[in-house]
Amino acid sequence: MDKMQELANAFSGETILFIGSGASRRSGLPFWRELIEWLKEYCDRLGGDITTADALIKKDKLLDAASELTHQLEQNNKSLADFFEEYEKNSAFRDAEPSEIHQLLGKLPSQFFVTPNYDLLLEKKFGQNDGFTVVRRGDKEGIGELLHGELDGYVFKYHGCIESPQNIILTYEDYNNEIHNYTDELDCLKTLVKTKTIVFIGAGLDDPDFKFVRDNLINLSGAERLRIWAFMSDCSDEVKYYKRTHGINLISYKSENNHAELLVKLDELVKNIIEVDESKKAAANMVMQEINITTHQENVEINLREVLVAANEEIIPLDEQILGFVALMGVVKKSECTDFLVGFKGNSEADVGNRIDYLVNRGLVKQTPHYLMSVKKRYSTEAAVGIEDDVMAYIAEREDG
Structure with a gap:
């Protein structure tokens, strides 16, 4: 399977699109x-x-x-x-208008954007959509809403915006301060990189912004756990190296003719995602017919596990342990969930972290930086029944200890 098809399979409505300065170049803005x-x-x-x-x-x-x-x-x-x-x-x-790239971005099934760009192009393209929010540097409330999953769509401008130039990040000292001092913006970026599928568009391998994310967020988070993709110009020789060293899936394109091939690649991605979605819908419909699921929402939720399996999603016993524990607790610290699953149930910490990320990305569990929350649906309740005795034994052991 080629990289474009792999990305189409991994793409979801919660995928984060990281938009670099190259995407603004076609609107007349500088590198x-x-x-x-x-x-x-x-x-x-x-x-x-x-x-x-x-x-x-x-x-x-x-x-x-x-x-x-x-x-x-x-x-x-x-x-x-x-x-x-x-x-x-x-x-x-302020004056530049969205280009063909932004029109193609509008066809992707995600409205979650992160950008170091100072311009207003994403606001102009998506700002009229219901629920779309601009979260600028220094906006503590907006960053909190973003991390808690309360925004239907957003652009997170972590390096500032032309509308508030006093907050713009540009110098070596600015970047160094961002790395070595705890900031809301850096914490937010770390959380997104660790828990979401990220797709870079319009960033170059040598861009300071890309290097900042690569060296200070991706590498420190553990490349093997991340889902990072990047459309990069003229980088075919670095594809294997970046995957092995940084965990980044590079998709190379030729930079000639003002990066025209990037438009072709994005259009191909849109078409591949549509094909994947249609395939998953067809698979889910087949299962629903075979097990006589009605269109009533409660019955759909009862059989969600079967539907996901049919759509080539992977559900394993550890997932059900996580779903059950979180459902019983309602709201639980991630550290406590890990203690139960690793210390009591004997799973590896790496596997637990990976599966929690998986369930969050699939919308089966909600999270904040430190807590997990049940979505309170029927399948979570069923998982809780299956693990209830183990959880009670864990609680009793903790009380005795």
Whole structure:
């Protein structure tokens, strides 16, 4: 099975689309290097010394160049916020319109976006949809709602937005602070990377934003447990290396003709997802007919396990242990669930973590960063009956101990 088909099979309504600066390029917005060149021009106008920054740019040390130029701005009583508000080319971040890429994104069965981009393209494309929320850097309430699964659709702008330029992340110091200091934005990103299928679109292997996520979130989370995909230009030679080292499934395309092949790949993905969905619906319908399930919702829930199996979803005994324990407890700390399943039932911690992620992704269990919650459906109740005696023995042992 090729990578495109694998991604189509893994794609769901909860998949997170990570949109890099390349997706905005087709709307006339700058890549990283060009943005730093704009900052250099602005600094030069103010009379700042751009010699060091120019040398850093030539060496592709873009974050360092941004830091040096920001220092020069401060010497002239200016800030990055002033640059984004006063430099005329930055009006493109507000004025640009969605491109063909955004039209294709609208055909994918997910409205959950994460982006370091400062522009308003995703808001313009999806902002009119019911329940779609823009969560900007510094929005603690919005980040909390995102993590608790309370948003029907969102764009999480973790590096800031042109609408609030004082919060924009751009320099080496900004990135370093993000890595070494606990922030709501970083915690949110870690949770999403660990628990969701992530698809990068429009990010380059050398982009500072992609490197930040790769080195500080993906690698630290354990590559073997993650579901990360990335459309990257001209990277066919790195596909095996990235899968082995970082757990990232690269889908390479040619960058010529302004990345036109990326549009072809996205269109192919849309078609493959439609085919997969139709196949799963057909399989589920066959099972429902064979076991005489009516269309009444309660009966559909009773036989959810059979329907999932028919649709090529994997249900194993450990899943039923997790569902049953969470259903009995209602709301339970993840650590307590792990203690029961590993310490009492003898499962491996890695297997427990993987299956919890699986059940959350399938919507069979809800989670916050520290708690698991039952969805209170019939199949959870049935799982609880099957494990009730073990849970009572576990509670008794804990009380005695």
